[in-house]
Amino acid sequence: MEKPIIAKHVFEVVAKEYVTPHYIRVWLQGEGAADFSQCTPGANNKIFIPPAGEKNVQFAAFDATKGEWVMPDEQVKPIVRTYTHRGMSTDKKQIIIDFVNHGDNGPASTWARAAAVHDQLGVAMKIRETTLCPTDVQWYFLIGDATAIPVMSCILESLPASAKGICLIEVPTVEDIHPEVKHPGFTVQWLFNEHPEQGSLLAEEAKTQSIPTDLSHFAYIACEYTSVKNLRHYFREELHWTNQDMYAFSYWKAGVAEDKSAQDRREEKTGAA
Numbered sequence: 001m002e003k004p005i006i007a008k009h010v011f012e013v014v015a016k017e018y019v020t021p022h023y024i025r026v027w028l029q030g031e032g033a034a035d036f037s038q039c040t041p042g043a044n045n046k047i048f049i050p051p052a053g054e055k056n057v058q059f060a061a062f063d064a065t066k067g068e069w070v071m072p073d074e075q076v077k078p079i080v081r082t083y084t085h086r087g088m089s090t091d092k093k094q095i096i097i098d099f100v101n102h103g104d105n106g107p108a109s110t111w112a113r114a115a116a117v118h119d120q121l122g123v124a125m126k127i128r129e130t131t132l133c134p135t136d137v138q139w140y141f142l143i144g145d146a147t148a149i150p151v152m153s154c155i156l157e158s159l160p161a162s163a164k165g166i167c168l169i170e171v172p173t174v175e176d177i178h179p180e181v182k183h184p185g186f187t188v189q190w191l192f193n194e195h196p197e198q199g200s201l202l203a204e205e206a207k208t209q210s211i212p213t214d215l216s217h218f219a220y221i222a223c224e225y226t227s228v229k230n231l232r233h234y235f236r237e238e239l240h241w242t243n244q245d246m247y248a249f250s251y252w253k254a255g256v257a258e259d260k261s262a263q264d265r266r267e268e269k270t271g272a273a
Helices: 031-036 107-114 145-156 202-204 225-238 257-269
Strands: 006-020 023-029 045-047 061-063 066-071 078-091 093-101 120-125 141-145 163-170 184-190 217-224 246-252
Touching: 006 031, 006 093, 023 045, 023 107, 023 120, 031 078, 031 120, 045 107, 045 141, 066 145, 078 107, 078 145, 093 120, 141 145, 141 202, 145 163, 145 217, 145 246, 163 202, 184 202, 202 225, 217 225, 225 246
Parallel strands: 141 163, 141 217, 163 184, 217 246
Antiparallel strands: 006 023, 006 120, 023 093, 045 078, 045 120, 061 066, 078 093
16 A cells, blocks of 8 residues: 655644634644645644744754754654644635634643634644545444544535434533534434543443434444443444444543553554453
8 A cells, every 4th residue: 555645734823713612713824735635624634732832833854964854852842633624725725623622631722722823833634535434325323522523524514415314422511512513314412511531421322322223324433432442342242333334433531641542542443452
């Protein structure tokens, strides 16, 4: 398989909006947006966050005299997190990234809350189109928490009007019902949980839903590690769905930073956990 090309660029904030109390949308502008024109909205990317006290992003620089890449000093080295882009406008040279506002409890939320026009954010993406889920099945089950709203919105927008299914989303409060999570053929159900890090309601609620047995089906699951592990077991062992019938990946693990939980989350996906 040919190794995908990865584009990495620095962007500047041009606008910011609180879509809901716990959801911040940031518009980023830069010449590098053209490189991302082939990327599917909702696909994963890496963001590079300036550390506290810094406004600019410092990437590694190539030292031609030494023939090697030189990393920035630790005090200015960006913090890397995985996100999904919500959309883009190549005409305006802009990309859109949504952030869950969970206070100053993590570098991404802290950055988004404080972000102002001209602040910088680095973004890297694999330059390729990505299929988020099949578009030819008869029934869908989308399950996610607040971190999954960008990808769930993109999936719903990509499906034909004839698609049917359930979209189950957990957010902190009723004020966080997101206006873009909609589709004419889907029942959208909202769960409210101000402290998902203390235990999610998603897995148990998903198990109460009526699932057609006579239709082709696909589930997309994106939420906290424990919920994903629980739901993967439910679909595989109790409903006997195959790997081709579902996609499940944990975006985060309660009480553990992303860079510290990556191995656990990868192992859960492959069945090693």
